[in-house]
Amino acid sequence: MNYDDLFQTQLDALKTAGNYRVFANLERYRGNFPRARNHAGGRGPDEVTVWCSNDYLGMGQHPDVISAMHTALDECGAGAGGTRNISGTNHYHVALERELASLHGKEGALLFTSGYVSNWAALGTLGARLPGCVIFSDALNHASMIEGIRHSRAERRIWKHNSVEDLDRQLSEYGPDVPKIVAFESVYSMDGDIAPISEICDVAEKHGAMTYLDEVHAVGLYGPQGGGIADREGLSHRLTLIEGTLGKAFGVVGGYITGSAALCDFLRSFASGFIFTTSLPPAVAAGALASIRHLRRSSSERERQQQQVARLRAKLDAAGIPHLPNPSHIVPVMVKDPVKCKMISDILLEQYGIYVQPINYPTVPKGTERLRFTPSPAHTDADIDHLVQALRALWSQCALSRAVA
Numbered sequence: 001m002n003y004d005d006l007f008q009t010q011l012d013a014l015k016t017a018g019n020y021r022v023f024a025n026l027e028r029y030r031g032n033f034p035r036a037r038n039h040a041g042g043r044g045p046d047e048v049t050v051w052c053s054n055d056y057l058g059m060g061q062h063p064d065v066i067s068a069m070h071t072a073l074d075e076c077g078a079g080a081g082g083t084r085n086i087s088g089t090n091h092y093h094v095a096l097e098r099e100l101a102s103l104h105g106k107e108g109a110l111l112f113t114s115g116y117v118s119n120w121a122a123l124g125t126l127g128a129r130l131p132g133c134v135i136f137s138d139a140l141n142h143a144s145m146i147e148g149i150r151h152s153r154a155e156r157r158i159w160k161h162n163s164v165e166d167l168d169r170q171l172s173e174y175g176p177d178v179p180k181i182v183a184f185e186s187v188y189s190m191d192g193d194i195a196p197i198s199e200i201c202d203v204a205e206k207h208g209a210m211t212y213l214d215e216v217h218a219v220g221l222y223g224p225q226g227g228g229i230a231d232r233e234g235l236s237h238r239l240t241l242i243e244g245t246l247g248k249a250f251g252v253v254g255g256y257i258t259g260s261a262a263l264c265d266f267l268r269s270f271a272s273g274f275i276f277t278t279s280l281p282p283a284v285a286a287g288a289l290a291s292i293r294h295l296r297r298s299s300s301e302r303e304r305q306q307q308q309v310a311r312l313r314a315k316l317d318a319a320g321i322p323h324l325p326n327p328s329h330i331v332p333v334m335v336k337d338p339v340k341c342k343m344i345s346d347i348l349l350e351q352y353g354i355y356v357q358p359i360n361y362p363t364v365p366k367g368t369e370r371l372r373f374t375p376s377p378a379h380t381d382a383d384i385d386h387l388v389q390a391l392r393a394l395w396s397q398c399a400l401s402r403a404v405a
Contacts, residue, residue, distance in 0.1 A: 121273025127152025220249025
């Protein structure tokens with residue numbers, strides 16, 4: 001049997017459907033975000049503007065973050081030395097966990113190697129070790145949450161996206177003695193909509209359920225100190241567990257959970273995704289700590305980002321370019337065709353020096369293909385004008401429908 005032929009057949013099918021992913025070979029310029037050097041070998045200009053980064057505030061380029069990482073690298077060396085349980089706990093890990101707990105108003109926090117791992121490990125462990133647990137998962141939860149719930153082998157119920165009524169109906173089918181977890185996100189990364197956190201907490205409390213909130217696309221961006229949507233709405237104290245990432249608005253890498261001291265100790269003691277993996281390098285933890293501390297005292301990055309998001313939306317409306325309305329920083333421009341979505345992405349890179357990845361199935365449902373733009377504080381008005389002019393030209397070239405004013 002030729003296994004490579006089996007692999008290639010499925011890869012060819014992806015390409016035919018327009019869903020095959022091609023990674024751009026880019027090199028970010030330190031101190032010049034969102035510019036990047038293009039190493040595509042003649043495919044597009046030598047320098048491009050990045051429009052799809054999840055480094056939402058450009059903190060991966062911030063002098064405080066880079067300086068802190070250099071200092072920790074000089075002090076501690078490169079690696080962590082192993083798992084936290086054996087040889088890999090460093091003072092920077094402890095300080096970062098304390099800062100995260102304080103940010104979210106919780107007793108404790110626990111670091112993981114990524115946001116994916118923190119969701120997978122936390123939900124997988126909670127569902128597996130709470131006898132008879134039922135997990136109620138929003139229909140649009142991230143793959144990491146879905147995988148964690150599957151791994152737990154707990155009973156799973158899917159409730160309609162952001163539907164408090166459907167959640168209430170499903171929770172009412174279980175008695176007060178059944179352990180229950182309501183798992184949902186604050187900002188949903190593809191559509192950019194925001195969960196009704198207060199109403200979800202009302203229903204969960206009514207039925208004695210834990211609340212598990214994924215804030216990965218909100219931490220750093222919302223709230224007076226960057227603690228996320230729950231922080232902005234004064235609801236952090238009502239959430240049993242708040243999960244977040246260090247790899248998006250905080251500009252580094254890693255994931256974490258926050259909650260009660262007992263909850264954090266429980267996951268520290270039983271979550272295999274924490275116990276058996278090498279911990280974050282001290283320099284990474286130091287950079288994340290510097291980023292969080294900066295954003296807790298500075299709101300200028302958040303305010304500037306919100307201004308540029310509003311500017312891009314207004315320009316798209318004026319040009320008739322369809323985008324999903326939402327109250328967040330994510331601007332999904334709807335193409336609704338996988339082949340055209342990939343083609344527009346390629347032309348934007350090659351002819352206009354604009355880098356944005358096509359978002360196709362299975363990341364989003366078929367027929368909802370899109371370009372997902374994430375304006376940052378560093379995108380200039382001229383950048384926005386250039387982007388909208390390019391999209392206007394391509395919308396006509398590709399015979400795509402325009403939005404009705």
